[in-house]
Amino acid sequence: MGFLHSLAVRLSLSALLFASLSGAAFGVSPHERTQFGHDISVGANEEVAEVTCFGCNVRVRGKVQGDATVFGGSILVEDQGQVGGDTTSFGGDIRLDKGSKTGGDVTVFAGRLHRDPAATVDGDVTAFSGSLWLVLVFGLPLVLLGAFIALIVWLIWRLTHPAMPVTA
Numbered sequence: 001m002g003f004l005h006s007l008a009v010r011l012s013l014s015a016l017l018f019a020s021l022s023g024a025a026f027g028v029s030p031h032e033r034t035q036f037g038h039d040i041s042v043g044a045n046e047e048v049a050e051v052t053c054f055g056c057n058v059r060v061r062g063k064v065q066g067d068a069t070v071f072g073g074s075i076l077v078e079d080q081g082q083v084g085g086d087t088t089s090f091g092g093d094i095r096l097d098k099g100s101k102t103g104g105d106v107t108v109f110a111g112r113l114h115r116d117p118a119a120t121v122d123g124d125v126t127a128f129s130g131s132l133w134l135v136l137v138f139g140l141p142l143v144l145l146g147a148f149i150a151l152i153v154w155l156i157w158r159l160t161h162p163a164m165p166v167t168a
Contacts, residue, residue, distance in 0.1 A: 033050070035053050055073060056073045061079075061080070068086075077096050084103040087106045094106060094115075098116040103122050107127075
């Protein structure tokens with residue numbers, strides 16, 4: 001009984017390890033592309049599910065079925081390139097060339113939108129151009145947090161160090 005129990009435990013652990021190491025266990029499609037600091041290029045005859053890039057650029061010549069999202073980089077959808085979902089850039093530009101197609105919304109935050117008149121966008125287009133937006137969204141909350149912490153420190157210091165009377 002001990003041998004069979006030990007064998008069953010080992011087989012179960014092996015199966016669990018194998019399942020956890022496979023991409024299917026995490027729900028990751030083999031056609032999704034996510035990069036940190038390395039540009040992503042979708043070729044003319046290529047089709048991918050989703051594209052996400054942190055600190056890099058995305059170039060689409062083929063088809064992205066879902067969303068194309070970039071943080072700190074730019075998106076270029078070239079002639080005949082397609083993005084089926086939303087196209088979003090935080091801190092970078094989006095360029096839609098002649099003949100490109102976007103099935104969802106196009107959003108540029110703290111960057112610029114360069115759109116050829118012959119580019120097709122099925123959703124809404126929103127552009128918050130300029131780096132002032134980054135200062136407002138990220139800098140202002142940090143300043144307010146710093147002021148709040150300074151107020152708390154000052155109150156604690158004031159309560160623990162009572163004022164001394166001044167003698168004449």
